[in-house]
């Protein structure tokens with residue numbers, strides 16, 4: 333994973349965000365305009381007040397005070413209403429932009445290939461989709477709204493001060509650059525320490541994630557204590573850093589107070605004489621000198637915020653701009669549609685002839701070829717078995733048939749046509765694939781099976797469950813088909829998960845069936861049942877059965893023995909035994925092992 337670099341160009345990337353804000357531009361415009369009006373009212377207020385002071389206090393009269401009060405009430409109400417509307421629009425923009433950005437990311441993630449998920453951790457992707465989008469969302473709503481208010485307030489105050497008393501205004505304004513420099517120094521340290529806090533926070537989160545997903549392993553390795561000490565080390569460090577951060581923030585606040593007092597002091601010192609001459613103008617300057625500090629502080633805050641959010645923007649768009657290693661060409665999408673808008677009317681009927689033509693393959697992050705000049709023909713209806721040691725390349729072959737990866741050179745044909753000339757969705761909807769480590773979704777058994785075929789009736793569900801001998805398992809569950817199986821199906825045993833995954837794969841009656849060690853975690857009794865099931869379900873489709881236990885593949889039409897990505901032997905079980913080669917030695921060894929363990933049991 334690349335370490336994200338910190339760029340110091342705060343406005344880079346804003347252009348990419350615009351399309352997300354654009355649908356809400358009307359609300360955005362109203363939010364800005366109302367913000368401007370509110371700040372206008374806030375600027376005029378002191379002027380109005382000073383007028384009142386002069387007229388009613390200095391002038392010793394109450395004539396016209398009703399009008400004054402009426403205007404007062406009206407503008408206060410107006411300001412409250414406008415403020416309410418722009419805040420509610422800011423909130424709507426925030427949540428809508430969040431929603432759109434998350435949906436877009438989620439949708440894009442569906443199109444990315446396996447290698448993307450191999451290279452990026454769950455935690456990393458999770459933060460991009462959830463927290464980066466939330467920071468960007470608040471940037472385009474609240475930060476913009478507040479900036480509008482503060483910037484225009486500051487500008488308005490300076491203009492009014494200069495037009496009222498330029499000499500005094502100049503003196504008050506001269507302290508601004510000094511304050512900016514002072515604040516910026518603090519801000520720099522705050523940015524740094526905030527970054528430390530965030531990094532620690534993400535370390536703690538990912539440690540915590542691992543602790544939960546690996547809870548069983550941690551117990552079995554008896555490393556609870558070590559894990560806790562590691563965790564505690566980080567939380568302590570986090571506490572220390574957070575305390576340091578709040579120290580800096582406190583000092584910052586104190587400096588801010590001193591700075592605004594400084595502004596007031598200047599007004600008192602240089603403009604004190606006004607108190608006697610022109611009480612209205614004096615109070616005006618006092619209010620402005622104090623009120624000026626908040627926007628200055630806020631602007632410096634906003635700029636540093638913009639700098640840090642820059643990283644969120646970059647990371648989010650990096651995900652969005654990641655292209656899949658396996659992509660349908662423009663022509664293919666034109667004809668067959670994409671993942672979200674398939675044009676099923678143009679999909680050809682699949683027969684199920686598969687052919688590898690001189691395929692060489694290396695994983696995108698691998699450093700040697702897993703398959704080299706690999707050629708293989710699997711005619712429709714064949715039940716092909718692939719056996720070989722762990723790491724021989726069996727799952728790789730299955731992944732290539734599914735086009736989860738594409739050959740580095742050579743091609744794979746389905747019904748005589750290169751897989752790259754058809755849409756992935758078309759291919760995937762013709763394949764039932766039970767992976768080595770099957771994944772079930774949280775929800776009920778029925779929901780999981782319906783992922784295979786949304787229209788399956790209850791009869792069909794039970795028929796398929798019977799076929800793979802999973803009916804007993806489901807019947808024994810407290811709520812049968814309606815049993816909630818927990819996150820990732822973890823309330824079931826691995827063998828049970830495999831059976832359900834098996835049922836889910838065949839419920840849509842796919843033309844091609846791939847079982848990758850689907851029986852590896854199933855006891856011999858159920859395995860025997862599955863064995864029979866395979867016998868029944870492989871008719872009228874092409875099937876590839878990858879097996880570790882050789883007894884499962886005895887009846888296959890053809891058995892491939894793979895070693896280091898090459899086919900070293902092939903034939904029927906009988907032929908291979910007669911050859912007395914590698915398969916023969918594997919088989920006799922497994923047979924002996926199983927016989928021994930049977931005796932020991």
Ligand SMILES: Nc1ncnc2c1ncn2[C@@H]1O[C@H](COP(=O)(O)OP(=O)(O)O)[C@@H](O)[C@H]1O
Pocket residue numbers: 450695696697698702720721722723724725726727728729
């Ligand atoms: N995603 C991957 N990235 C890089 N190398 C991989 C990946 N998956 C598998 N490999 C490597 O490819 C080789 C074949 O793996 P695989 O096809 O899974 O073997 P098998 O299924 O026969 O046990 C192994 O050396 C494995 O380390």
Ligand SMILES: [Mg+2]
Pocket residue numbers: 726727728768848
């Ligand atoms: Mg494998």
